[in-house]
Amino acid sequence: MPSTLAYVLRPHGAALILNPGAGLNPLLALASGVEQVTIPTDDPLVTDVLESAYLEYSHGLFSHPRLTVSPRSSRGLLSLPEKQYTVIEFALSDSFHPVTSGAFSLSENFLLTKESVIQAWNRLSDDGLLVITRWVETPPSESARAWSTLIAALRETGVSAPQSHTVAYRGMRTATMIASRKPFTDDELALVRTFLQENGFDPLVLPNLEIDEVNRRNVLPEPIYHQLYTNLLENHETTIRDYPFNLTPPRDTQPYFFHFFRWRQTSDVLATLGKIWQPFGGSGYFVLLGLLVLMILLGIPLVLAPLYVLRQKSTVAAPRASVFLFFGSLGAGYLLIEIPLIQSLGLPLDQPALALATVLFILLLASGLGSLISPRLSLRPALLILILVIAIVTIALPTFVQRILPLPLYGRIALSIVVLLPLGFLMGVPFVSGLAHLEKQSSHLIPWAWAINGALSGVSGVLAAMIALSLGFQATLFTGGLIYMVAWFAARQLTRQ
Incomplete structure (x- = not known):
């Protein structure tokens, strides 16, 4: 050998x-x-x-x-x-893997x-x-x-x-x-x-x-x-x-x-797609692009269908841009934070399945607690604190991961939970709080708010993977922070109206 x-x-x-x-x-x-x-x-x-x-x-x-x-x-x-x-x-x-789809290029190592x-x-x-x-x-x-x-x-x-x-x-x-x-x-x-x-x-x-x-x-x-x-x-x-x-x-x-793709390869990849083996991840990125387009196409009817129904009622005013921006930002921002956290913590938690279970369970549990407490909190200050916490996590996460690596597994899990709890709690506040404001002013828009949130969540899941591949986990978290900033601006208009 x-x-x-x-x-x-x-x-x-x-x-x-x-x-x-x-x-x-x-x-x-x-x-x-x-x-x-x-x-x-x-x-x-x-x-x-x-x-x-x-x-x-x-x-x-x-x-x-x-x-x-x-x-x-x-x-x-x-x-x-x-x-x-x-x-x-x-x-x-690992075995030799010339995969025609290039899907192996999407996995972390x-x-x-x-x-x-x-x-x-x-x-x-x-x-x-x-x-x-x-x-x-x-x-x-x-x-x-x-x-x-x-x-x-x-x-x-x-x-x-x-x-x-x-x-x-x-x-x-x-x-x-x-x-x-x-x-x-x-x-x-x-x-x-x-x-x-x-x-x-x-x-x-x-x-x-x-x-x-x-x-x-x-x-x-x-x-x-x-x-x-x-x-x-x-x-x-x-x-x-x-x-x-x-x-x-x-x-x-x-x-x-295993992600070797560069945009300069685009013409060659498309010209040979389905004709030759592509072991260098060329078409793997286009799988994500195709999935992104598919999610957008599927999401459009989910957003437009409630809008169409609402507009059939002459007594109902046209939906406001602030509703779309606020609930769409919450849907997109959540996954842009959640997915890179799962990927990043796969290193200190050893197994992707353990990282997935830990991040999902803690974020959803903490978000539920945040939703429960949301009536006692002011919407825009909570969003501002969330944006600040996201910024801190984005900057400190690489150092945090390296520092906890030598610890026993239970120590790594415990410290990961400490980081996840405040994030999950704060991310659980805006949605329920926004629905409460919407119910007081325009309760007929609540189904539309749910549709927007769900559609943008699906799109952002694919988008998070694409940003992580191209720019890294920190860039994905940074993008999530920017999206929550859009929600903060939209919340100002939402709470006024």
């Missing part, structure tokens, strides 16, 4: 295998003679199966005396500063972000190695983005010359990159060259690499990987800007590693 090189260079010490899957990479590390191997529990079901039903099949791997199975997730382990490792490996456990790589780098010993293996795709995309992320992380940690700290090579289907805390020595580089030659790998980045050494074993028409990796190493920002696919290093606030 390509990652064996790390254990050839560092045959002793401790290894941390992130995203270990069913255990192939830990088995390789143990077979290489590593003194202690630690793996996280990213998927408890896999661990349970290998320790029970498949115990004999796995030869008791998880019971090996030199293997430690931590109950923490990969990112949770990286956040613990107590232990350092000689080798930290980002294992390739908090392990392949710049912050994750920086955390791993800081957990290495003085002579430690960081190893990342990703699938090879033509044109380069997945592995190239991993390389881009690695280079950006090294520069951010103070490595001014990553050329002397990194090597990269590829086989027929995968590319592997290794970063060393110390510059590679001549003896280590000789070991690297010997390993690559004996095992049929092509070097991509290597100090003093000659052009005739690349693309010799797993031959491509052009040495495109070597060219791209070298360009990313030497001119990182320019190469990212000019490359057809998005190779910008993902962040924890925008963890879409």
